[in-house]
Amino acid sequence: MRVLSSIETLRAALAAAKAKGGTVGLVPTMGYLHAGHMELVSRARAENETVVASIFVNPLQFGPAEDLSRYPRDLERDKAMLETAGLDILFAPGVEDMYPQPMKTVVDVPELGCELEGAVRPGHFAGVATVVNKLFNIVQPRNAYFGEKDYQQVVIIKRMVDDLALPVRVVSVPTVRDPDGLALSxxxxxxxxxxxxxxxxxxxxxxxxxxxxxxxxxxxxxxxxxxxxxxxxxxxxxxxxxxxxxxxxxxxxxxxxxxxxxxxxxxxxxxxxxxxxxxxxxxxxxxxxxxxxxxxxxxxxxxxxxxxxxxxxxxxxxxxxxxxxxxxx
Incomplete structure (x- = not known):
């Protein structure tokens, strides 16, 4: 498994992989992985020749009073889990890699993003759509995998893909739960x-x-x-x-x-x-x-x-x- 942090290095690695043929699958995450994330990787592994996972705690989707600074992180643990799962490439950029200058462009689906969770977290889904769109542009996957626990996020991303005619197949994967029913998070x-x-x-x-x-x-x-x-x-x-x-x-x-x-x-x-x-x-x-x-x-x-x-x-x-x-x- 290769661990990359720069967009340029990732694109070079993907160009080499795509030259050999086959599809690329992307699993976007914010890290601190659990069995639900591993289910996404497993599905991607079964359907693609090259599988990329991203770990990036995206500041654009956190409000000023939210838990950005204390969001759980353990990159070494995550790397071990992903290597065991057979991942090909882990893209783990820093904020300076993803946003080298202040973002002036925002992708938003307001009709969907201002509802439900978006009503109590203003701007959250604009941050999600922006970073996912950027990851799609960087990786250019054929398939991208998201958990159904974040139902609203899946609906928004699928609408973004539709509206912008992005050549990405968005695959929703059922929620993984603990034995008592609590969704893994x-x-x-x-x-x-x-x-x-x-x-x-x-x-x-x-x-x-x-x-x-x-x-x-x-x-x-x-x-x-x-x-x-x-x-x-x-x-x-x-x-x-x-x-x-x-x-x-x-x-x-x-x-x-x-x-x-x-x-x-x-x-x-x-x-x-x-x-x-x-x-x-x-x-x-x-x-x-x-x-x-x-x-x-x-x-x-x-x-x-x-x-x-x-x-x-x-x-x-x-x-x-x-x-x-x-x-x-």
């Missing part, structure tokens, strides 16, 4: 023992959303209110965002229809935790559809066979999966 390291126990309220709230919709609840505002009440029962949890939105546009909806995303942004102590669940109504008819429906999470009281129609927890809507360049969206 680099920020989980901030949690104390008590806070870690309290954090399970986040995935349990999503399970509660599936249960309520399965029982027939169709009013998104009522569902949001019930989920806020559910989370508020945990004294260490503060729900900053509890929203039920159209899964493709992230816009508000009048009725829960197929599919919707339940998005949570919850503080446990001082730690910000994100999670989401797409809820979609699927009809699984016949044996040929059973593989497609296997793994969908039934509500606890659902007794229907896979051949029945029912509300289930799902992943990203099909039209948001594996968006292919300008065909994304």
């Amino acid at each position: 680099s920020r989980n390291v901030y949690l104390s023992e008590d806070e870690r126990r309290a954090a399970v309220v986040v995935p349990r709230a999503l399970d509660e959303a599936v249960r309520l919709v399965a029982q027939g609840l169709t009013d998104p505002q009522v569902l949001e209110e019930k989920l806020v009440g559910f989370i508020d029962r945990e004294p260490l949890a503060k729900p900053d965002v509890v929203a039920v939105r159209d899964a493709s546009t992230l816009q508000t909806i009048a009725k829960i229809e197929d599919p919707v995303v339940v998005a949570l942004f919850v503080r446990i102590g001082t730690t910000k935790l994100l999670d989401n669940r797409v809820i979609a109504k699927k009809r699984c008819l016949g044996q040929e559809k059973r593989d497609e429906c296997r793994g969908l999470v039934k509500a606890p009281d659902a007794q229907s066979d896979p051949g029945d129609e029912g509300w289930s927890a799902d992943r990203l809507p099909d039209r948001l999966h594996d968006a292919d360049g300008a065909a994304a969206g």
Whole structure:
């Protein structure tokens, strides 16, 4: 595995790799890696001849009162994990490499980036879109891999790729979770023992959303209110965002229809935790559809066979999966 920090050196290495043929896959990260990141690398390794991961804690996506200075970092640990995973190139630039002069250009998708998490973190997603666009320009990957835990980020990046006709296939990979359901996150390291126990309220709230919709609840505002009440029962949890939105546009909806995303942004102590669940109504008819429906999470009281129609927890809507360049969206 080569570890590079300069854009010029990376481009030279990639030119040599591309000359041999095959595709390049990119896994952008901010480091302090966990099993969720390794799942992205594994998917990229299976689909590309050359795999690049980036580690860059991007200052553009942190607000002035946020945790840029204390964001967890351990490059040597990350390097060991990536080498074991069979990575070809690690791009680990410093701020001076990515932004040698103050940035005057910003990439923004405001209609999507000002919603949900963006409403409480102004400018965050403009910073994300800008750095991802720059990484796409530097690496010029055929495929790029992102975790579905950051659902809003995936939707924004796919829209950016679509709008700018970037020749990149954006691949969304399912969230990796601890056995109790908590989504893996680099920020989980901030949690104390008590806070870690309290954090399970986040995935349990999503399970509660599936249960309520399965029982027939169709009013998104009522569902949001019930989920806020559910989370508020945990004294260490503060729900900053509890929203039920159209899964493709992230816009508000009048009725829960197929599919919707339940998005949570919850503080446990001082730690910000994100999670989401797409809820979609699927009809699984016949044996040929059973593989497609296997793994969908039934509500606890659902007794229907896979051949029945029912509300289930799902992943990203099909039209948001594996968006292919300008065909994304």
